[in-house]
Amino acid sequence: MKSIKEITPIKTDDPFVILKHKNALFDYPLHFHNEYELNLITNFKGSRTVGDSVEKLEGTDLTLLGPELKHVWKSDNPISNAAVITIQFQEHFLHSKIMSYNVSKDIKKLLELSKRGIVFANPTKQKIIDLLLSIDNNDNFKSFLSFLEILHILSTSDDKKVLSSPPSANYSQKRESRRISLILNYVKHNYQKNIKLSQIANMVNMSESAFSHYFKKRTNLSFTGYLLDYRLGVVTKLLTETNMSINEISYTAGFNSLSNFNRAFKKKHSMSPKEFKLNYLKEVSR
Template sequence: MGFAESTVFNREITPLTAEDCLLVFDRWKDKFDFPPHFHPEYELNFISHAPGVRRIVGDHISQIGELELVLVGPNLPHCWEQGDCRSAKVREITIQFHRELFDDGLLGRNIMQPIRDLLMRALMGVTFSEDTIKRMQGRIEKLASLSGMDAFMELLSLLFDLSTSRNQQTLSSTTGKHDDFYNNEKIQQVFEFVQKNYMRRIKVEEAAALLHMTEVSFSRLIKQRTGRTFVDFLNDTRIGFASRQLIENNDSISEIAFRCGFNNLANFNRIFKKRKGTTPTLFRSDFAGIRRVN
């Protein structure tokens, strides 16, 4: 049994930009409160010292043990909930990377077949055995301190060794069902426009004119493709960029909010908490550990 029909899935706009290869978060936490979400990136999530946490991936639900390592594919709903966990010091290392990081030309090579097969299985979520996690733990922790080509090569090596490890298990019986935001030319134009202009005021009519559409037709298209209004999508993008800046620099929250297109700090705080399940201040403190964007 998985998510209830009434569960609201948040499409997370990750801090990963088109120019990045991967993103690594290494943090200590005392609770799990991030809402159910999905995103178009792959995610490898390592957790230690959190027995009793409830793992939800697609239509799969179970409690985790002392060690956890799961690879989640694009647009597959997932979250880790507090459950029966009583640990006050949990370590979580999250690695996110674009699905386009390894293109079809590379994955088509014979040597890459194990990784290609692993990425296919990850569309339903893959969990790894305790023995595998123990062998990989040091490397995952090391990856959190690497940058540039060193981080990329270690990720590639890590994925290969995981792909050939014993006792892997797929979790969900279904893949992510959410429409891919990118496989429509008009939507791609809107995406690129918002990415370049999110820091200023954007009216629906301006975005609609970009596609030579009426506001009504444009709004219908965005709703059909994303499940959200254009304003919601715009705010999701802004929150994604704000999240990255909260992680990467020490500028004040108000500076970051205004720089990301929010002219009202209270409005920024409200939308941020709704999207992320926490305040900007707590979000920044949660990600105070090592992080690398390459």
């Protein structure tokens, strides 16, 4: 499904822009832009699509989306009572001087992770609602401090969940150790091959057992679990962005058995690849 590029209203000398809409119609198609975007939606019932994530929603939704991440919200109600508050800020904010200070390390990590899309639950959500309501414009220092406080609260929150898979969001982990970065980069460029644990352990001069313990400690996933998740992420990217057949997608993503592929996909998404694609197209097109 193709997405369009949105030109946002932020100016080059603005730290951010804040937009507020009542009775939002959610009639904008699947899109992306170069800026970060924090979205608070209240009184909403419908669906949210971010990368390859599609979720049904009701109530209040708070998300942080990184640059070039495709997204769309679709309302179930023809007459909307939903309200939207959006803060957009420029991509280069991540590389600004303020982000180079040690006190900003959590915010920098948050912004890197937001390239996959992040959704927040309570109590973080309620804290951010109160702060967002206090910001009327972007032309005074108090508003800028509130903006930084919002980013700090989000960066230290335990109530966040990542939405999209790395391949679908074109995401790469830049703050990992040299060994982990080497491994993740190898997977990124070789996931179609038959990758063995012994081969990866040799790459970083470790035994299989030592490497397995090390990788699990650093990523909270076994290596085989990470490799499977990465391949499934490639699958959802191809399902949502191409017209390739299921067989072609399975082979392209590195699965050597169609039955194993279907079983793994259904275990993760609770539906078949075909059902996933139909559901995705239905949500972004309605």
